[in-house]
Amino acid sequence: xxxxxxxxxxxxxxxxxxxxxxxxxxxxxxxxxxxxxxxxxxxxxxxxxxxxxxxxxxxxxxxxxxxxxxxxxxxxxxxxxxxxxxxxxxxxxxxxxxxxxxxx
Numbered sequence: 522x523x524x525x526x527x528x529x530x531x532x533x534x535x536x537x538x539x540x541x542x543x544x545x546x547x548x549x550x551x552x553x554x555x556x557x558x559x560x561x562x563x564x565x566x567x568x569x570x571x572x573x574x575x576x577x578x579x580x581x582x583x584x585x586x587x588x589x590x591x592x593x594x595x596x597x598x599x600x601x602x603x604x605x606x607x608x609x610x611x612x613x614x615x616x617x618x619x620x621x622x623x624x625x
Contacts, residue, residue, distance in 0.1 A: 527576060534577075534580045534581070535584060540584075547576075550570075557569045
């Protein structure tokens with residue numbers, strides 16, 4: 522059952538159409554005094570809030586890291602394209618050839 526709930530949450534939060542609704546709903550649930558298990562019950566009341574908060578933070582951080590990777594790749598491609606368009610520009614990357622010798 523845990524995998525189905527987390528899988529559903531992950532799929533919905535990655536959908537741009539519903540992402541902000543899920544984020545807002547999660548935050549409202551965390552702030553609201555009406556929960557599946559009330560917060561005035563010492564430990565049991567905090568478990569559902571902890572699970573929602575954990576899911577929210579984990580999925581948002583994963584989503585943000587994926588976005589940063591995509592932006593980094595796009596920026597890298599843009600720089601390489603711009604460098605290739607400049608006549609006479611030589612890249613500053615250096616290639617080092619190494620001849621391996623046996624140490625017997």
